[in-house]
Amino acid sequence: MKWVNPLKPASLHGRLRWLVIVVLAAVLLPLGVLSFKRTAREVGELSDGRLAQSARTLQVLIAQADLEALQRRDPDRVLVPIEAGLIGSPPRQRYTYESEVGFQVFEPGGRLALATANLAGMPPPQAGDADFQDVWLGTYRWRVFTLRDAASRVVIRTGERYDSRDEIMHAVWLEHSLPLLVGLPLLALLVGWAIRRGLRPLEALTRALSSREPGSHEPVLLRDAPLELQPVLAALNEQLTRLEDALERERRFSADVAHELRTPLASAMINLENAMASADPAEVDLALGSAQHVIGELARRVEQLLALARLEAGAASGQRMRVDLTAVATGVLEELAPVIAESGVELSVARLEPQLLVHGYEAALAALLRNLLENALRHVPAGGQVQLSIERGEHAALIDVIDDGPGIPAERRASVFARFRRESGSRGDGYGLGLSIVQRAAQLHGAAIELLDSPYGSGLRVHVAIPLPH
Structure with a gap:
């Protein structure tokens, strides 16, 4: 026993x-x-x-x-x-x-x-x-x-x-x-009653959690909560908020994947079916080339979706550290060298601080720079120019990406950060996910991001200010 x-x-x-x-x-x-x-x-x-x-x-x-x-x-x-x-x-x-x-x-x-x-x-x-x-x-x-x-x-x-x-x-x-002999049993009864009464806030918390609607973002509130329970409530509400945000990110990511991959997959399937059904070698080559192009775009779109999902997770599992922004920018430029050469656009570096340390996440900063440059390269026609500048301000690291493309009207600049928002005149994906990734990376670092007029007379200047560590 x-x-x-x-x-x-x-x-x-x-x-x-x-x-x-x-x-x-x-x-x-x-x-x-x-x-x-x-x-x-x-x-x-x-x-x-x-x-x-x-x-x-x-x-x-x-x-x-x-x-x-x-x-x-x-x-x-x-x-x-x-x-x-x-x-x-x-x-x-x-x-x-x-x-x-x-x-x-x-x-x-x-x-x-x-x-x-x-x-x-x-x-x-x-x-x-x-x-x-x-x-x-x-x-x-x-x-x-x-x-x-x-x-x-x-x-x-x-x-x-x-x-x-x-x-x-x-x-x-x-x-x-x-x-x-008489007092201890009586005291046990009174202690039990007192403890039950003292634990009523926990029972109220249990009822509040049981009646909470799934997906609700409302905080759990208790009237006249004891001082000892208030930190628990604060931590619980914080954890519930994080959980709901994580679930919302998962739901959004699933919707994004379904939305973004459905059309490219259907297009690739049609091209492959046309290639299989056609006896003309020229038509087969054209259909396979189209399918290859669509699958390439699809791969790039999947990469963007994964990058956005990682950024929206808030780098929860990683620790913020000192990152050399100049070294990150150099790596991104080397990575995009084939894309720059293929685009026919002239990319120049106006200023690159020798060493510029910020407090943050290296992967998120790389995604921010990569998407800024990719978006500029896609918007600028062949023969155009894109300029990158990274310098130290008084209290922040300043990033400027300037192009001479068609630009974005001032009244529509606030809306381009929405997901899958595309401006006319872009090549490829345009502003589908790139600026959403840029905005999320900036939020993770407490950075300010502005869309301004280009000094070239036409185009766009994207200005990002990342606070420097104290």
């Missing part, structure tokens, strides 16, 4: 309840034991003091009453009777401790002169006996105190049966243990 630790229950409520009960028991039980021992010691000292006081009272009374006169009235022994019928009486009858206390008085010669009936048979004290001692008489144990009168040489002994003390100790034990 597997043992289950009650301190590790499945519910937080049960765990807190048991922990509180165990802590209270660990504190209250030792305190109760210590208090009981201290009270027992004080009761014993008080009872011993009462015996000593009784002996000294007898000493005064005997001195005043004249012990010899008492002896003349009863030459053998003066016995103080004890009402024996009281011993063992039913509990509901009047009870007295008379049978449980007594005294003895010994004359100078050691002869018993005066005693209560219940202590008459106790042997006289010896010379070396202590003031307080325990003496057995029959089946009872007595606590006795011996007082020796130096003037009269009379010895007075008072005694108390331990029955009386035991009854007092039982009462003390009940007084100390009953609150614990």
Whole structure:
């Protein structure tokens, strides 16, 4: 059978309840034991003091009453009777401790002169006996105190049966243990109620999360949330926002892929079917060439979609680091060298800072530069020019890509960052995804991006300012 630790229950409520009960028991039980021992010691000292006081009272009374006169009235022994019928009486009858206390008085010669009936048979004290001692008489144990009168040489002994003390100790034990025996279960119930009430904000949070609509961007709110729960709510809302954004990116990416790949695939399939159906070699070559061109465009479009998906993920798994923007630009220029040569466009570098460090993601910065140059090359007709400039500003790294193409009217510049937005006059894809990638990369770096008029008189100037690290 597997043992289950009650301190590790499945519910937080049960765990807190048991922990509180165990802590209270660990504190209250030792305190109760210590208090009981201290009270027992004080009761014993008080009872011993009462015996000593009784002996000294007898000493005064005997001195005043004249012990010899008492002896003349009863030459053998003066016995103080004890009402024996009281011993063992039913509990509901009047009870007295008379049978449980007594005294003895010994004359100078050691002869018993005066005693209560219940202590008459106790042997006289010896010379070396202590003031307080325990003496057995029959089946009872007595606590006795011996007082020796130096003037009269009379010895007075008072005694108390331990029955009386035991009854007092039982009462003390009940007084100390009953609150614990009754209080701990009651305390457990009250603690359970208090914990349930204290955990109501968690129950409210559970209900809020259960009733939350899938895809909702509304934050989870709790009225009068405790201070300890507010950081949890803030972190939870942040995580939910990130999750919803990630899901939204996935949904958008799936829609983008379906939208962008459907037409090229259909075009490639048609061209291939035409090539297979035609017997004319010229038509076959033309159809295969068209299919090859479409598949090439398709590959490029897939690459752009993947780049956009990576950027929209916000480089969540990567750490921002210092990146040499000049080195990134040099790599992009080398990568695009075949495209530049094929386009027939003159690409010049007006300024390239020797070393320009920014804080960010190398892949995102490369995608930003690559798409800016590709978009400019596609828009500029053969024989046109594109100029790249990268320099250090006062607080930012400044990137300028300038062309002398047809440009974009000022009223439409804000809308070209939308996905799949294409301007007329572009070659190939135009502004389908390129500027969306540029905008997302700029957002990841807290950069500002502007579309301005080209200094060539026609065309476009794209200006990007990336904050420099402090």
